[in-house]
Amino acid sequence: MLASEEELRPLLRKMHDDWDVRARANALFYVNCAQQAWSDEDFFRTGELNIAEQILTDMENVCQGARPKEMRVLEIGCGAGRLTRSLANVFGEVHAVDVSPEMIGLAKKKLADFPNVFLYTNNGLDLAPLPDVPFDFAFSFIVFQHIPSREVIASYVREVHRLLRPGALFKLQVQGCCDLRTTPDDTWLGFAFSPEEVSALAAECGFECRYRVGAGTQYFWAWFFKM
Numbered sequence: 001m002l003a004s005e006e007e008l009r010p011l012l013r014k015m016h017d018d019w020d021v022r023a024r025a026n027a028l029f030y031v032n033c034a035q036q037a038w039s040d041e042d043f044f045r046t047g048e049l050n051i052a053e054q055i056l057t058d059m060e061n062v063c064q065g066a067r068p069k070e071m072r073v074l075e076i077g078c079g080a081g082r083l084t085r086s087l088a089n090v091f092g093e094v095h096a097v098d099v100s101p102e103m104i105g106l107a108k109k110k111l112a113d114f115p116n117v118f119l120y121t122n123n124g125l126d127l128a129p130l131p132d133v134p135f136d137f138a139f140s141f142i143v144f145q146h147i148p149s150r151e152v153i154a155s156y157v158r159e160v161h162r163l164l165r166p167g168a169l170f171k172l173q174v175q176g177c178c179d180l181r182t183t184p185d186d187t188w189l190g191f192a193f194s195p196e197e198v199s200a201l202a203a204e205c206g207f208e209c210r211y212r213v214g215a216g217t218q219y220f221w222a223w224f225f226k227m
Contacts, residue, residue, distance in 0.1 A: 003151045005125065011149055011185055012124040015099050018187040023080070023102035031079040031103075031142075040110065044085050050141060051086035054171070054221075061169055061223060062137050068092070071136040074127075074163060076156060076172075077143025078119065081107035087139070088114045095135070099124040125152055127159040134165040138172075145175040145218065147190040148182055150201075157205040157224070164226045170207065174198065176220025198222050 022030035028038040032046055055062055063071065069092045078084045078096035080103055087094045088111070095118045098104050104121045111117045120129040138160045144153050153174070160170045175192040182189045193201070195215045202209035207224035214220045 003149070008125065008149065008151060011152065012099075014185055015124045015147070015152075015187050016101075019098075019100035020102040023100050023106060027080045027103060027106050028082075031082050043080075043082060047082040047084075047086045051083060051090065054141065055087075055090065055139070058171070062171070064167065064169070066136060072133065074130070074135045074138040074160065076138065076140035076160070078107055079103045081111045081117075081119075083139075083141060084117055084119075085111055085114065088117045091137070092116060093118065095120070095130055097122040097127060097130065125155045127156075127163060130163065132163075135163045136165060136168055138164055138168070138170040140170075140172040142173065144172060145190050146188055148184055148186045150191050153191060154201060154205060157201060157207070160224075161206045161226055166226055168226050170224040170226070172222055172224065173214075174220050174222065176215050176217050178216070193220060 026036070028043050029036050032043065068090050071091045072093040072095070073087060073091045075084055075087060075094060075096035078098050084094055084096045084107060093116050097120045099122060101121045104119050107119055122129050147153050164170060175190050178192040178194055180189060180192055195212055198212060199209045202222065202224045206227055208227050209222055210225050211223040212221070
């Protein structure tokens with residue numbers, strides 16, 4: 001039986017609180033743990049490298065013939081805006097959400113010079129704060145790997161489906177190391193998906209899982225196309 005929103009509320013509050021604590025302690029480190037102290041230049045450079053690797057090499061699937069500067073894109077879990085800034089350099093509009101008001105506040109300061117970026121604090125379960133307009137592409141990286149609840153992840157996927165235009169791509173990364181131990185309220189080590197579970201998630205949320213890469217690893221990528 002699926003958990004209700006009421007049953008999930010303690011976890012959603014813990015996600016909010018834990019990520020606010022991390023943001024206040026060392027936001028850039030908790031967004032990218034490769035080193036303890038980041039300059040803004042080096043921090044955002046890592047985002048440029050990730051976008052180059054995961055999006056610029058995949059523009060046929062991402063854009064499907066559309067001009068990037070005419071596309072409206074959605075980012076799930078933007079943190080301090082590490083990827084958001086690079087997305088904004090590629091696409092016409094970037095709308096990004098995060099469960100942590102502290103992270104969103106920091107992202108707003110760091111991305112103040114980007115008028116095509118729109119940032120929202122959400123409740124960790126849905127995308128209600130976003131405008132009800134069609135999006136052309138959605139992206140999530142190093143976010144779902146921290147969510148311990150399959151129900152929460154599935155809710156996000158359903159919400160992305162609601163907002164995407166027909167045929168559009170949601171490219172997402174999840175935890176694929178199914179032998180890792182976690183607890184139901186661990187907001188760092190999240191729910192792990194097998195290949196079969198990823199395909200089932202796509203189908204139940206109205207997507208076609210067309211490609212999967214990295215099964216069994218931390219960086220398990222899936223391409224969900226809206227049917």
